[in-house]
Amino acid sequence: MARIEGVCREVFDATEWVAIITQGDDGPHLAGHWRSFMFLDVEDGVIVFPVGRFQQTEENLRKSGRVQLLAASKKVQGSRSPGQGCEVSGSGEVVTAGKYVDAVRTKFPGARGALVVRVENTKTQL
């Protein structure tokens, strides 16, 4: 499994929020999450977010299982100017019990579950 490292790790450490894109019946579905809520090092190549709502995201992932994340920060140098973005693609699922839910509930006891992203590829954009 791929990891978020190098420049992409810098971007994810600097960003305030992350876009979460899944595929719905009517096209792409957008959700977001705060970086400070994100568990980047829960396991090698696995990212976990606590979820409260995310019902549509959960349904989409049940059907296609594909997810993309996008984060960016002006604090990280791009190839030509200040500012870099990183996209992450992989598989995802929402789980409501087990080790990932236990992990997110250590910080967010009210979470109904966890969005688990298994990283397959990372790519800078700028």
Ligand SMILES: Cc1cc2nc3c(=O)[nH]c(=O)nc-3n(C[C@H](O)[C@H](O)[C@H](O)COP(=O)(O)O)c2cc1C
């Ligand atoms: C920066 C940011 C942070 C968010 N944080 C949360 C959150 O902590 N919990 C949550 O349920 N939704 C959060 N949302 C809202 C979700 O993106 C989204 O609107 C909804 O929860 C996803 O539900 P859906 O998959 O049913 O559309 C956040 C959105 C943004 C833009």
